Amino acid sequence: MTEILRASASACSNIAFIKYWGKQDFDLNVPLNDSLSMNLSAAVTTTTVEWDSSLSQDEIYLDGERILDGRGVRVSRFLDRIREQWYRMSARVASVNSFPAGTGVASSASGFAALATAAIGAFHEGLPDEVEMTRWARRGSGSACRSIQAGFVEWTAGSEDQSSFSRQFCPQDHWDLCDLIVLVSRKSKAISSSDGHRLAIAHPFMEARQEVLPARILALKGALANRDFRTFGELVEHEALEVQAIMMSGRPAALYMQPETLRVIHGLRRWRNEDGLPVYFTLDAGPNVHVLCEGREADQVLERLQQLVPGVEILVNRPGPAATLHQNHLL
Structure with missing residues (x-):
């Protein structure tokens, strides 16, 4: 019997005021330095994830087109991390951006924040706490960890996986x-x-x-x-x-x-x-x-x-x- 688990999420991109440039760990995206950012209200990625037991491999769609290049491989590798801790099913993933990707607006930040939230949320077991969710997002894309919380966010670089996470520095309504x-x-x-x-x-x-x-x-x-x-x-x-x-x-x-x-x-x-x-x-x-x-x-x-x-x-x-x-x- 086919099992399908589905959820959708949206996440904002962010702009770093102190930049994330250079890494200590390229596999887990642990940065060289702390950074500080603001979520961007008009730069949003929306993602739906369907874990489907009938699929033999992941299917990745961006803005309505199936992705078969390195971008899709990157998404599947991130889903592999989730499969290691939850269910070993392939997934169908669809994403749309409200802004152009790859041009200096952090599409991977909003993309992997939305992907992590939808992929884990689809299991309907409750999301981990916000700090743990920032670690999950970071494993997909470093700057994505700053897109989990609202408003102004500080990313503590740390030195390894557990010590590298983000927390809200100021709430969304702190400053217009x-x-x-x-x-x-x-x-x-x-x-x-x-x-x-x-x-x-x-x-x-x-x-x-x-x-x-x-x-x-x-x-x-x-x-x-x-x-x-x-x-x-x-x-x-x-x-x-x-x-x-x-x-x-x-x-x-x-x-x-x-x-x-x-x-x-x-x-x-x-x-x-x-x-x-x-x-x-x-x-x-x-x-x-x-x-x-x-x-x-x-x-x-x-x-x-x-x-x-x-x-x-x-x-x-x-x-x-x-x-x-x-x-x-x-x-």
Whole structure:
């Protein structure tokens, strides 16, 4: 008799203010350093998992198309970890993103947070506690552990599997902070984040980076807790440029920024310096620009961005919710 166990979940992507770049353990995605992030309300992955005893192998679908390349292999390897502790059935997995994958919006973060939640939730035995769920998500993709809890999240690097986990730093309603993601490109990046982590380990700048990060993280946590936007923005912008410098000077070089990326960066710095508009930016491993402002400035910043790069899609994000189970099944 065929047995089918099904659940669906949604999870937000997140933007790291202190970056996760470089790993201690590549199998379990244990990072070199702590990081701090915000969930993105408009960058969401929804995933349905069906454990089906009649299947001979996993079936993976993304945005309606069956995936037969390395992305599907990565999902199946993660499901293998779950099968080791629960039931040894193959699964049918369907996912949809509200944003383009592989362009500097952390699709693997929302993807594996939603996948972990749906895959374990499908057993209807209750989810592990939130901290344990962050470990499960991390085993699929490091940054996914920051997408389990709502709002602003701190990932403690630790040194091995059990000591590497995330906790909420501030709740979703702590600060009306906006991240306007300017999607200057929808093309997948030439060097994946996974490859970038490996390149970072050998970079001569990484040792010095690890030495200064604890003080930077402490200062950023203080600015975030106190809603001190100027200090927050200066720290986040410096952090983004430092990590981009490591990316660009690696071998091979990871040149994620494009001409439109720099156009947006120069534009918002001009608005800040000449017009006094409080706006900052950060970047991930991709060309798209995360423009940061407080909620009261969001409409003005959005209007200026639309004039600066007409026709370019902009995702307007506030602090996003936790990963959640629901009944809106894709299968």
